[in-house]
Amino acid sequence: MSKMSVNLAGVTLKNPVMTASGTFGSGAEYSEFVDLNHLGAVVTKGVANVPWPGNPTPRVAETTGGMLNAIGLQNPGIDVFCERDIPFLLKYDTKIIVNVCGKTTEDYCEVVERLANEPVDMLEINVSCPNVKEGGIAFGQNPKALEAITKEVKKYAKQPVIMKLSPNVTDITEMARAAESGGADVVSLINTITGMKIDINRRTFALANKTGGMSGPAVKPVAVRMVYQVANAVKIPIIGMGGIASAEDALEFIMAGATAVSVGTANFINPYTTQEVVDGMEAFLEKQKVEDINQLIGCVK
Numbered sequence: 001m002s003k004m005s006v007n008l009a010g011v012t013l014k015n016p017v018m019t020a021s022g023t024f025g026s027g028a029e030y031s032e033f034v035d036l037n038h039l040g041a042v043v044t045k046g047v048a049n050v051p052w053p054g055n056p057t058p059r060v061a062e063t064t065g066g067m068l069n070a071i072g073l074q075n076p077g078i079d080v081f082c083e084r085d086i087p088f089l090l091k092y093d094t095k096i097i098v099n100v101c102g103k104t105t106e107d108y109c110e111v112v113e114r115l116a117n118e119p120v121d122m123l124e125i126n127v128s129c130p131n132v133k134e135g136g137i138a139f140g141q142n143p144k145a146l147e148a149i150t151k152e153v154k155k156y157a158k159q160p161v162i163m164k165l166s167p168n169v170t171d172i173t174e175m176a177r178a179a180e181s182g183g184a185d186v187v188s189l190i191n192t193i194t195g196m197k198i199d200i201n202r203r204t205f206a207l208a209n210k211t212g213g214m215s216g217p218a219v220k221p222v223a224v225r226m227v228y229q230v231a232n233a234v235k236i237p238i239i240g241m242g243g244i245a246s247a248e249d250a251l252e253f254i255m256a257g258a259t260a261v262s263v264g265t266a267n268f269i270n271p272y273t274t275q276e277v278v279d280g281m282e283a284f285l286e287k288q289k290v291e292d293i294n295q296l297i298g299c300v301k
Contacts, residue, residue, distance in 0.1 A: 002285035003292040004278075006040070006259050008237050009160035009185035011121050013040035013095055013260060016293060017250065017278045020241050020264030021046055021099035021124060021164070022071065026085035027092070033271035038278055041095035043262060044085060046126050048101050049110040051077035061197045061206040066216020066243070067265055068195050070209035073101045073129070078114050086118055095121040097162070103132045105149050109156050116158040124162040125153055128191045128213075140166035140191070143178035150182025160185035162239065165230075167219075168194050172226045173233035180234045188239035188262065189230060190223045216265040217243040224256050231257020231298050245273060247280025257298035 004015040018041035024030055026044040036042060054074025061068045075081070081098075089096045098120050102108035112123060127140030127149060139145050140163075150163055163179040165172060167190035179187050192213025197206035223242025231238055240258030244250050245266040253261050266273040281293070290296060 002282060002290055003294075004282060004285070006293060006297075008122065008162075008239070008259060011095060011160060014093075015040045015278050015281070016254065016258075016260035017274055017281070018095075018097065018239070018260060018262050019043050019267065019274060020262035021126065022069075022073075023264040023267045026081070026089065028085075028088050030267065030271055034275050036089075036092040036094050038275055039094045040260060040278075041097050041121070042089055042092075043097040043124060044081070044089075044099055045075060046073045046099045046101035047075050047078055047081045047111060048073065048103075049078055049107050049114075051075065051080070052101075056208040058206065058208055059212070061212065063195070063197055063214065063216075063218070065218030066214055067268070068197055068207060068212035068214050069192070070207045070212035072209070073126075075101070078111050082114070082118055086120065090119060097122040097124050099124045099126055099164070100153075101126045101129050103129060105152050108149060108153055112153050113156040116156065120159060122160050122162055122186070123153075123157055124164050124188060125149070126164050126191070128164070128166040128168075138166055138168070140164075140175060141169055143174050146175055147178040147182040150179050150184050154183040162186040162188050164191055165189040166191045167222060167226060167242075173229050176230040176234045180236050184236060186237045186239060187230060187234065188241065190219065190226050190242045193219055193222065215242070217245060219243045220249060220252075224252050227253055227258050228256040228300075244277065245269075247277050247284055250277050250281060251284060251296065254293065254296050255298070255300045259297055
């Protein structure tokens with residue numbers, strides 16, 4: 001049996017497969033399809049310091065090879081999350097990674113501080129949120145803002161911090177280096193690519209928000225390229241994501257330099273995807289006579 005466990009900043013995952021934030025809730029709705037014990041980690045939907053109502057509807061639209069979403073990070077807030085979602089996830093033998101969102105640096109730090117004494121394993125900071133104090137540009141689109149928020153979050157965090165990078169930038173390596181300089185333990189990428197769809201019959205936007213985040217198979221080649229670039233630019237581990245729907249997809253990210261991978265949009269099409277990716281990766285290692293998944297991390301130079 002090949003070894004599937006990987007290490008992310010001192011946290012050992014039984015395998016490198018996790019869920020992508022916002023596509024799996026906090027695990028409960030998928031638990032009847034997927035045995036959460038088989039996953040390396042569950043990454044929760046984004047949680048803020050107070051409940052967020054999200055954007056007006058319609059806020060999801062299908063596209064060729066993927067989907068657009070403008071959910072607006074609807075969430076019940078940290079109080080409900082700690083009372084309801086953490087106890088549920090603790091029933092399973094899987095790591096818990098909490099995705100954190102906010103509108104100001106203070107918002108993020110409030111959630112991170114609140115989670116400091118909760119039994120969760122890692123924090124993933126969603127820096128694609130618009131920074132309201134800086135005129136709405138996302139924290140993750142300005143290297144100085146990204147480094148600054150990483151430093152602030154690290155002051156309050158007891159768990160290792162993952163900075164989730166936005167692909168909507170000119171140079172992804174500049175952002176990854178900024179996160180690393182700020183003290184990030186891990187980076188995850190990519191978040192969604194900004195897109196738009198027009199309903200020609202109604203002559204209006206398919207999403208009430210006009211634009212949304214594009215995810216799914218269409219973004220995978222961009223995501224693999226960015227993971228490869230970042231792997232060659234920073235020394236911290238990477239979680240790769242963007243259009244993963246099979247073990248083959250996941251292995252591309254691993255070989256490009258990711259230590260672990262997240263499955264997102266594919267969960268909406270096939271709720272068993274995460275489990276199938278784990279099984280498929282194990283089968284690949286056996287067939288290729290690879291003893292340890294770590295031998296494949298960044299093997300393509």
